[in-house]
Amino acid sequence: MSAAARTLGGTISLTKANVSQLLQYRLVLLLYGLRQVLNPLLYMAVWWAVAGDGDVAGFRQGDVVIYYIVFMGVAHFTWATGYGQLANLIRLGRLSPHLMRPMNPIWVAVSGDLAAKLSAAVMLVPIWVAMYLILRPQFDFQWLNVALFVPSVVLAASLSFVAGACLGLTAFWVTKPGPFFNVWYNVAFAVGGQVAPVALLPGAIKALAVVLPFRYTLGFPIEVFIGSLDSAELALGFALQAFWIAFGLALMRALWRSGIKQYQAVGA
């Protein structure tokens, strides 16, 4: 069996195991679902009020509603959770058995991540459909945008995972990297598309938001979906997404290599 096939097989079985574990904790899933829906709803209400009968920077009330409904989906599929597992393995010294296995432990984090996404989707998909049916936003779907949306979400999820893994790997040096994640996600929510679509951010913040990686883990796919970008902006967006993923992968590799050398498996 080739190394790649072995890794794939290993990741799939770990994901299955993780899904069955997670499905035991239904209350946790319910909480996660509620949080994923209530936070965007708040900002939906804000921008709905600001848009009023007219529009705010081109967003009419219907656009605001569809933006935040799509947000609920994108935020779920791009919220990386595997890093926490990685950080815990390192901190508690439990990374050791994984190092003996014939695949890189980073795939443990990948499987944890996939499992969280799949099991919570069971709870979330009905909520999204219900939201759409209740709010019935006026919106024309463009099939081209929907087609571009799929790769942009996959790229966003990958970028988010890589960023999370980089933060998680700092556990080799820092005992509890928890606050780092919080800072990352809250900056992402602030300038990446939750508080407002990036198009609505004021001047300097907007310029920063376009360059920094946060938008490419969250807001960019939504903008692709609702078709608020012209072709130049689309091309730039995908290019920056690819750039940040490449950058993150290089950083992740460097962190792993230097971290594993000084890993002592004592449980810090």
Place this chain on the structure above:
Amino acid sequence: MRLLSVALTFTKVAVQQQLAYRGEFLGAFINAFAVDTLNAAVSVAVIYAHTDSLRGWSAGELLVVVGLFNVVLGVMGTVMFPSLSRTTEDVYEGTFDYVLMKPVPSLFFASTHYVQVGRFVNSIVGVVLCAFGLFILEAGALTWRVALFPLMLASALAIFYAFVVAMTTLVFWAVRLEGIESMFNVFFRTSRYPVDIYPKWIKGFLTYLFPVAFVSTVPTETLVGRDSGWLIAVGPVIATIAVYGATRFWRLGLRRYSSASS
């Protein structure tokens, strides 16, 4: 008076124990700062770049609302949640026996014995946000309503204390109860903004059923001199009923407690 000194002792012990872990402390500070200050600052800046009034609320007023939310969040995270969530563990493990044996009322002990000092940072951040909001408002002309502010804030704390006590009391039936704080926070976070921004039916829900309106919206209205109508009278009434109901419920729950390994 005796109870007060007992509570102070709990706090003193907690401060001494937890100040030993400076990293944790720094973490709590970074969290409160990153999560709440940054979010508040960016969202207020973004919203008011596009409008002067959000359903009648100005930027300064909104900052006061966000600030008060943080003040209340800090108080609940410092005292109520840590103690009461330990209590649910006690009931599960049977160590609640020792709580009952203490020479102070069980509910008092259950809701004060464990203080998490770092969480108080939220309250400090909140006060700063409020002050900044009032500064922007140039609130020179204070009205008689300001006098009601402490009462409103106390009502808010009492209402949510009662809520948390009632949720905790469920442990006597459920035996194992986790995630009360997360569950509560999911809904509680809706009070970061004035309830006026929500559609009518949600606003009704947030005023009477899960009354977060009294956390930040109503106290802010008294502070900045907006008219909140008869809600000023409703707050203390709900608070009184809620606390009375919660203590009765607690006593009912106590009778269910069967001790030992359940």
